[in-house]
Amino acid sequence: MSPRALMLRVCAIGALLAGTTGAFAVAGGWLSPAALTPARIVDRFEQVNGPHPGFRRNHAKGVCVVGEFAGNGAGIALSKAGVFAAGRVTPVEGRFALAGGQPYAADAATTVRSLALRFRLPDREEWRTGMNALPVFPVRTPEAFYEQLLAGKPDPATGKPDPERMKAFFAAHPESAKAATLIKARTITAGFADSTFRSLNAFRFVAADGHATPVRWALVPERPGVQETAAQAARTDKNYLFDDLIAQLQREPLRWHLVVTISRADDATTDPTLPWPADRENVDVGTLTLTGATPEEAGNCRDVNFDPLVLPDGIAPSDDPLLSARSAAYARSFTRRAGEATSPSAVAATADPGNAP
Ligand code: HEM
Structure with a gap:
């Protein structure tokens, strides 16, 4: 050369x-x-909650569960994903958790409950989803999420968010003020087992002929929802919600129906602070049966990133900008926690049966 x-x-x-x-x-x-990056979002969780090495930066307190999903065939007209085929049984692992970045916080009725699932389809295909027991999500954009984290930081003097900061946040985000009213008015049930968990973000179900339908989904418990009683709310055992769940699963399997809500043309797919009108068509596409719970440990749900963009063929993201922000922030949270030494979870292996309702 x-x-x-x-x-x-x-x-x-x-x-x-x-x-x-x-x-x-x-x-x-x-x-x-000044740009909002996944690292800055995760830094802000650490700023607000303090360092908790090895734990998720949000939904830090949780327990792993296993079970299966049985499709009933009603979803196949909407989505070609095999998981919806009649009689198809798909193994599932999941995680119940409480929102917030404090892994040892005491359970409280008003803390947002969540359920994340990983469906293991044939040929290593997967569907991962994280759902919250809320009617709507409190913010519309990643920027608002970031601002709300700081505005909602408890004041060390009162243990509650500074009302002036919250007022300023709601003034800048009227959509969040409206969502907060709906969230405050929600019925809080007795526990995880009778909670309804919602995708909140919209997705698209893609049928075999290529037709795409914007949808949201919810896991609706078979157990009728029982409103939390004053006696329950007064319980002082720190893990009462998790202990009840573990005890219930030791007695019998728990079931939820996966109900898909079909949007109409003018329903918001980019704004999870807005509910869809109550008259939208709902399709029950199958049953989730959870059979057991185990504490978080190496190799189980502790080491899963429930990235909402891990989707099987037949389910696609919507145009909601929160979805890619979530995916990127979860990856950053996962990478940090996976490289750290972990303390044991607050949720123990066996529940005290005395806690069972
Ligand atoms: C921009 C908006 C959001 C951000 C930045 C965010 C951030 C996070 C982070 C960092 C985690 C921990 C991930 C890990 O380490 O594995 C997490 C967990 C979670 N998020 Fe979000 N989130 C957002 C919106 C949402 C929405 C709209 C939902 C809807 C239901 C949701 C549901 C969940 C659930 C269920 C978990 C717990 C998953 C598990 O148990 O591992 N998040 N979130």
Whole structure:
């Protein structure tokens, strides 16, 4: 090779390296320190909740569960995902949790309950979903999520968020003020077993002929919802919600129906603070049966990233910008916690049967 050709090749390699480094710098937000990056979102969780190495930065207190999902065939007209085929039984692992970044916080009725699931389809295909027991989500954008985290930080003097900060947040985000009213008015049931868990974000179900339908879904408990009693609310055992769930699962399987709500043309798919009208068509597409619970430990749900964009063929993301923000923030949270030494979960292996309702 001539010295000139060699020089050109070296320059080309240098330009390629500079371009790649630049692309990483842009993606990582190094060139725009004010941009909201996944790292800044996760930093803010740590700022608000303190360091809790090895734990999820949100929904930090949880327990793992196992079971299966049986499709009843009613979903197949909407989505070609095999999980909905009549009689198809798909193994599922999941995690019940309480929202917030405090892994040892005492259970409280008003803390948002969640259920995350991983459906293991044939050929290593997976469907992962994280749902909250809320009627709507409190914010519309990742930026609002980030602002709300700080506004909602408890004041050390009162243990509650500073009312002035919350007022300023709601003034800047009227959609969150409306959502907060709906969330406050929700019925709080006795526990995880009779809670309804919702996707809140919209997704698209894609049928075999390619037709896509915007949907939201909910897991509706077979157990009738019982409103939390004053006696329950007064319980002082720190893990009462988790202990009840574990004791219930030791007695019998727990079941939920997966109910898919079909949107109409003008329903918001980019704004989970808005409920869809109550007259939308609901389709029960199958039954989730959970059979057992185990504490978080190496290799089980502790080490799963319930990324809402891990979807099987037949389910696609909507245009909701929260979905990609969630996916990126969960990956960052997962990468951090996976590299840290972990303390044992607050939720113990066996529940005190005395706690059972
Ligand atoms: C921009 C908005 C959001 C951000 C930044 C965010 C952030 C996070 C983070 C960092 C985690 C911990 C992930 C891990 O380490 O594995 C998490 C968990 C979770 N999030 Fe979100 N989240 C958002 C919106 C939502 C929405 C709309 C839902 C809807 C239901 C939701 C439901 C959940 C659930 C269920 C978990 C717990 C999953 C588990 O048990 O592992 N999140 N979130």
